[in-house]
Amino acid sequence: MNLPTVVIIGRTNVGKSAIFNRLTESGKALISAIAGTTRDYNVDLVEWQKKSFNLIDTGGVDVSSLKKSIEELLFDQGQAKKQSQIKEGKIQPLLIEKEIIKQTKTALKKADLILLVVDGQAGLLPIERQLALVVKKLNKPVILVCNKIDNLKWQYRPNEFFKLGLGKPWAVSAANGSGTGDLLDEVVKKIKMPKGKKKISIETEKIKVAVIGKPNVGKSSLVNKILGENRVIVSPLPQTTREPQDTEIFFKNQKIILIDTAGLRKKGKIEPGLEKMATKKTLNVIRSADVVLLVTEAHQQLTRQDNYLAGLLKESGRGIIIVANKWDLLGANDEKMTDHIVAYYQNHFPFLNFAPIIFISAYTGRNVKNILEQVLAVHQEQNKRLDQKDLNEFLKEITGKHKPVPAKGLGRPKIYSLVQTRIKPPEFIASIHHEYTLHFSYLRFLENQLRKHFGFIGTPIRIRVKKQANR
Structure with missing residues (x-):
């Protein structure tokens, strides 16, 4: 069953990735003070009030490029007569920025809800007014998120963002988490869950x-x-x-x-x-x-x-x-x-x-x-786990053909048993008398023979030696 998709957009360095990490309770998105840190879009699952949705964090580009993504999407959908209605001169993004634009466009196409993030400490900028006008043309639900309201000093800054005409600016701090619970409450109110079973099974192997x-x-x-x-x-x-x-x-x-x-x-x-x-x-x-x-x-x-x-x-x-x-x-x-x-x-x-x-x-x-x-x-x-009976027969066969070799001393060790103790990766314990040692080359021989008899293609094998008292 397809889950609703919520897409985070905004100009560079408003804290989109920090909000993504906070809402998904992960550290998946890389965060730095350098503009444009995020390139590929990040996707993760969010669960809130028994509802689940996919959250997408889009790459960091300047506002002109972000508007270009939206306008190209509008053009593709036949919702605009011109490919661009904003005349700011020709934009010639670098190769990577062009790809970011493509990815943002792809993410917006999937969006059921858009989170437009602004920087409350920086205040309302003219470029955000232009961005808001273009976002409205998508005809998709939008929540305005005013980030970086980290303390009481900034508590009144969200009010000026009412001028964007996108409804209430939700004051949040990705840094300390304040306001994010209220934001998630609003998100789950606005998204429409798919029809069918009420409970969506997400935890599968x-x-x-x-x-x-x-x-x-x-x-x-x-x-x-x-x-x-x-x-x-x-x-x-x-x-x-x-x-x-x-x-x-x-x-x-x-x-x-x-x-x-x-x-x-x-x-x-x-x-x-x-x-x-x-x-x-x-x-x-x-x-x-x-x-x-x-x-x-x-x-x-x-x-x-x-x-x-x-x-x-x-x-x-x-x-x-x-x-x-x-x-x-x-x-x-x-x-x-x-x-x-x-x-x-x-x-x-x-x-x-x-x-x-x-x-x-x-x-x-x-x-x-x-x-x-x-x-x-x-x-x-x-994930292969060997039957102990098969291991016993294996040990008897290979030690009969090739006697164990000591790491030091003259006494020849005897391997009493070989037991598999775990999987991922498969691990085995070879038990020998406490007075003897086992040469590393014989352990390598054991590993090669285990692979020859039982496979274990593509997975490391670990063999540990355990010393026991007289048997």
């Missing part, structure tokens, strides 16, 4: 899939190709994506949350400020993901940074799929070429030999459809 890689390897292009829409901004400029972008999709009746992240660079090259904040968010996304797509460039040599990212993933315990993008730039793509590059990747990432490699082109769409199939397969392997 989902797989979180994070898309990571160096800057400009094609992560956002890949996400857009999977989704079939321009959900995230794509440009030739590195670091275009700043905030993790969550999009919910269904594939074979399975809910998947696809998360596009900011490109990760070497620690020494990460600039303070926005890039550092974006990097921190990306690392948090990796920790909370179920499966991670490591995106690389098939036509380029792998780098130390690729190696660093692969190491991060190995330690994270997440399911891993290596995605070799830009396959179309290789020219020849026969079976011999594929085998050669698979061998190259396995040689470069020996500690990820369990991760499947998919060769794709986000530009042409080659093999992109196979990624979600592989995500389901890896997720299933992460």
Whole structure:
């Protein structure tokens, strides 16, 4: 059942993302004093008074560009005779700003209700009068939100915004949360819930899939190709994506949350400020993901940074799929070429030999459809739990063929038992006599044999040694 959509708009730096984070009770949107911090629009679920709706935070652009988004939407819908009725000279936005305009236009098209945010401390500006006139032409419900009313000093500032003709300005402070409860009360009054069942089921099992890689390897292009829409901004400029972008999709009746992240660079090259904040968010996304797509460039040599990212993933315990993008730039793509590059990747990432490699082109769409199939397969392997009887037979077979090797001393250890203790990632405990040790190479042998017998494709395996008294 489709939920109502509420879209936040406003000029740059009025606190749209701060309001988004406050209403969704999340820290998803990146916040800074730099105008235009938000580029891709953020979407999250809000629940209030037993009602639910999707909240969209749009990218930061100047008012002229925001008006352009609205006017283009009006033109597309046939609600305006001219594409632009506001004569301010020709606007030539940069490539990224053009994409932000497209995304804002897409968000407004989905909107059932609009939250127009203004800055109460800055007061009413002439450009906001012009913006209000254009917003009215959308013929959609609008709530005027007067932000930054952080204390009594500013309590009378919202009154001047009555001049916009959009009704009561709702005084809020995204910084301390005051007024946001009253605002949500008004939002749920204005939105129309879909007909049908009164209660909407939202909590279903989902797989979180994070898309990571160096800057400009094609992560956002890949996400857009999977989704079939321009959900995230794509440009030739590195670091275009700043905030993790969550999009919910269904594939074979399975809910998947696809998360596009900011490109990760070497620690020494990460600039303070926005890039550092974006990097921190990306690392948090990796920790909370179920499966991670490591995106690389098939036509380029792998780098130390690729190696660093692969190491991060190995330690994270997440399911891993290596995605070799830009396959179309290789020219020849026969079976011999594929085998050669698979061998190259396995040689470069020996500690990820369990991760499947998919060769794709986000530009042409080659093999992109196979990624979600592989995500389901890896997720299933992460959740695999072996029967103890099968493990007992496995241990007897492999220790009979290859005796355990001690880490030190002459005594040969005996593994009493091998028990699976958890999933995601699968973890096992090998119990030995307390006077003996087990060489790390034998643990690696155990892992390889577990994979050979039981699969575990795309998921790390952890094996711990437990020492026991005499048995």
